[in-house]
Amino acid sequence: xxxxxxxxxxxxxxxxxxDLIGVTLLIDGVGGLVVETEAYDHxxxxxxxxxGPTRRNASMFGPPGRAYVYRxxxxxxxxxxxxxxxxxxxxxxxxxxxxxxxxxxxxQRRGMTDPSLLCRGPGRLCxxxxxxxxxxxxxxDRPPFSWSPRxxxxxxxxxxxxxxxxxxxxxxxxxxxGSAFLSRRxx
Numbered sequence: 001x002x003x004x005x006x007x008x009x010x011x012x013x014x015x016x017x018x019d020l021i022g023v024t025l026l027i028d029g030v031g032g033l034v035v036e037t038e039a040y041d042h043x044x045x046x047x048x049x050x051x052g053p054t055r056r057n058a059s060m061f062g063p064p065g066r067a068y069v070y071r072x073x074x075x076x077x078x079x080x081x082x083x084x085x086x087x088x089x090x091x092x093x094x095x096x097x098x099x100x101x102x103x104x105x106x107x108q109r110r111g112m113t114d115p116s117l118l119c120r121g122p123g124r125l126c127x128x129x130x131x132x133x134x135x136x137x138x139x140x141d142r143p144p145f146s147w148s149p150r151x152x153x154x155x156x157x158x159x160x161x162x163x164x165x166x167x168x169x170x171x172x173x174x175x176x177x178g179s180a181f182l183s184r185r186x187x
Contacts, residue, residue: 004140004147006065013039013083013090018158018174020081020092022150027129028143030102032119033150035179036095038161039172040080042088053089059137060089067145069126069136076123079131081140095162095173096120098181099128121183159186 004023009016017039025031053061059068060082068080068091084090097119099106106118106128119125126132135144155177160168162184175182 004065006063006139006141009064009081009083009140010085011083013041013092014172016081016083017092017172018156020094021156021174021176022154024100024148024150025094025097026101026146026148027131027135029146030105030129031097032100033098033176033181034094034096035098035176035181036183037174038093038095039083039090039174040093041084041090044167044170044172057089060091062137065140067135067138067140069131069133071133072123077126077131077133078122079126079129079135093122094125095122096175096179096181096183097125097129098176098179105130116180120181157186 017037020034020037023034025034056070059066062082064082064084066082068082070078072078079094080091081094082091099115099118103115107113109130110118110124110128112118117124118128157175157177158171159173160171161173175186
């Protein structure tokens with residue numbers, strides 16, 4: 001049985017984002033340690049759900065514990081996990097992983113060998129894990145998703161989210177302190 005049941009995601013996005021740091025995420029047996037996340041909720045002007053439901057963000061308004069996958073600037077897929085109580089529209093963006101399982105598959109998908117660059121940033125992460133829009137709305141408690149608990153408490157740092165122009169002051173970016181796999185260092 002997966003480590004993270006749907007109830008794990010039935011909490012505020014910021015709590016879920018923090019608690020995902022150090023958890024191992026695999027998609028079809030490929031993945032690693034979650035080292036960076038960002039939280040978004042319906043009252044957040046930076047959130048896709050802020051203006052209400054649309055065709056693009058419909059998964060954010062579904063039940064917690066599902067994937068919300070979208071294209072960023074029409075180029076890169078981004079993987080999010082729906083949180084909170086439906087139909088609020090909260091989610092956690094997975095920004096970076098420390099690759100640990102399926103390195104050869106990730107290297108092939110990314111066309112590079114440097115493990116520090118395989119999953120650094122949401123677009124790279126999705127390419128390395130083979131995430132596409134086909135996963136949008138899929139439940140996180142069954143294949144292709146699988147989870148392992150963090151082996152022990154991990155030090156978590158917080159800071160400003162990246163790549164947004166509204167809600168910048170909200171400190172809802174979370175990362176594993178000292179990780180070499182973060183998309184960007186924390187100040």
